[in-house]
Amino acid sequence: MLAIGLTGQVGAGKSTALAWFGGRGAATLSADRIADRVWEREEILERARRLWGSNVVSNGRLDRAALARRAFASPDEQAKLCGLIHPPVRAEIERSLPANGIAVVEIPLLFESGLPWWCQGVIYVAAPLTRRGERNAGRGLDEAELSRREAFFSPDGDRKSKSDWVVVNDGSLEELHGKLECLWDELRLLDGLMAVGWQGSECEAKELEAAGQIARWSCSGGECRAFSLDRHIGRLSGKLAGLWSSKNFCMSCRARKALVFELSARTGQERE
Ligand SMILES: CC(C)(COP(=O)(O)OP(=O)(O)OC[C@H]1O[C@@H](n2cnc3c(N)ncnc32)[C@H](O)[C@@H]1O)[C@@H](O)C(=O)NCCC(=O)NCCS
Ligand SMILES: Nc1ncnc2c1ncn2[C@@H]1O[C@H](COP(=O)(O)OP(=O)(O)OP(=O)(O)O)[C@@H](O)[C@H]1O
Numbered sequence: 001m002l003a004i005g006l007t008g009q010v011g012a013g014k015s016t017a018l019a020w021f022g023g024r025g026a027a028t029l030s031a032d033r034i035a036d037r038v039w040e041r042e043e044i045l046e047r048a049r050r051l052w053g054s055n056v057v058s059n060g061r062l063d064r065a066a067l068a069r070r071a072f073a074s075p076d077e078q079a080k081l082c083g084l085i086h087p088p089v090r091a092e093i094e095r096s097l098p099a100n101g102i103a104v105v106e107i108p109l110l111f112e113s114g115l116p117w118w119c120q121g122v123i124y125v126a127a128p129l130t131r132r133g134e135r136n137a138g139r140g141l142d143e144a145e146l147s148r149r150e151a152f153f154s155p156d157g158d159r160k161s162k163s164d165w166v167v168v169n170d171g172s173l174e175e176l177h178g179k180l181e182c183l184w185d186e187l188r189l190l191d192g193l194m195a196v197g198w199q200g201s202e203c204e205a206k207e208l209e210a211a212g213q214i215a216r217w218s219c220s221g222g223e224c225r226a227f228s229l230d231r232h233i234g235r236l237s238g239k240l241a242g243l244w245s246s247k248n249f250c251m252s253c254r255a256r257k258a259l260v261f262e263l264s265a266r267t268g269q270e271r272e
Contacts, residue, residue, distance in 0.1 A: 002191040003103045003118045007110040008125030009156065010149045011136035013169040013176060017125055018106045020180050026187075027103040029096055031089050038088045051080050065140070078152045086113050094118065102191050111159055112152070121190070123183065124163035126156070127170050 006021075008014050015030065022028040038044055039062045048056050052070040056063055071081040086109075097103055097118060107113075110122065127135075133143035141149075153159065160166050165183055169176050 001098060001100050001103060002187060003097060003105065003120050004187065005110045005116070005119040005122045006104050006106040006125070007108060007122060007159065007163070008167075009127065009132065010108070010146045010153075011132040011141050012125045012127040013135075013167075014106050014108070014125050016173070016176065017123070017167065017169075017180055018104060020177060021102075021104040021184065024184050025101070027098045027101060029093055029103065029105045031093065031105070031107040031109075034089045034092045035085050038085055038092075041088075044084065044088075047084055051084065052077075072148055072152070075152065082109065082113065090116065102187050109153065111154055111162055115162075121165070121187075122163040124160055124166045126160070126166060126168050131170055 006014055006018055015032075018028050018030060045057050045060075045062065048062070048067065052067065056067045056070060058066070067081075071077050090113075093105060093107075093116070097105075104123075105119075107116075110116075110119070115122075129143055129146065132141075132146055136142075136146065150156075165186075167176070167179050167183065169179075
């Protein structure tokens with residue numbers, strides 16, 4: 001399974017990209033839509049009433065606009081909102097991740113709430129503020145409201161530099177789909193390469209990470225695994241080529257073929 005986090009600027013086109021990946025066969029999950037279901041729980045509504053007053057619930061249902069006014073009024077209020085909603089959302093995402101295939105998970109506050117352990121790569125969707133203002137006006141998010149919510153996120157540049165792919169959605173939907181098509185090809189190749197697994201002790205994982213040889217790794221039951229060896233497929237291939245003979249690396253036939261193909265295409269050389 002290849003699990004990818006999808007994040008980006010408010011109203012930049014994350015959900016549009018998520019739906020496109022779904023159409024290509026990826027399993028898709030959205031933190032916002034999971035949050036909608038969490039808001040249907042009576043105990044959560046009761047805690048919201050206690051935090052922000054009874055006005056945020058109307059006829060037994062969440063009044064989204066009233067809550068947005070209260071919860072986005074200050075960093076403290078927004079932190080309360082995240083404290084209430086994020087733990088059940090995170091748990092539901094973990095329960096819903098498929099065992100196989102490519103999963104794309106849209107999480108607006110992906111970096112701010114701590115990159116989840118399962119996240120093997122990050123796609124960041126960006127678009128100019130004026131464009132986002134035009135596109136989101138119909139849902140009550142004008143430029144001022146977009147900027148107000150954006151202020152709760154880490155700086156744009158930080159989030160972009162921590163991401164593996166940045167999709168600039170500044171053109172038509174057709175242009176966006178073209179960019180996503182290229183990205184999807186990479187994800188499928190990476191999904192094959194994910195069979196390239198490294199396993200070892202936590203101490204070795206830390207050494208490899210310090211040497212820049214593995215970007216992300218996770219630990220369970222005392223055994224550590226690295227999935228994404230580097231940020232981009234080209235660099236990934238290069239690093240893997242260097243590490244090929246290392247006893248720590250094993251590779252399935254399919255992944256080996258994919259890597260030989262990738263390296264040949266890039267360098268014009270055949271590799272054994
Ligand atoms: C407060 C709510 C009811 C306002 O609903 P509204 O329909 O106005 O917005 P919607 O849910 O469509 O979200 C629009 C965008 O606002 C931004 N946003 C949502 N929640 C937050 C938050 N806690 N902090 C900062 N920005 C947020 C995101 O970019 C999101 O994509 C809603 O945003 C909500 O339930 N938020 C809590 C869930 C959450 O934190 N989602 C982000 C998951 S990481
Ligand atoms: N390239 C595009 N051309 C025209 N409209 C677009 C384009 N991309 C997205 N949109 C429209 O912009 C609006 C916002 O897109 P979307 O809901 O995907 O953003 P989002 O990043 O998921 O927003 P949020 O931060 O609120 O979750 C939608 O109405 C969508 O149809």
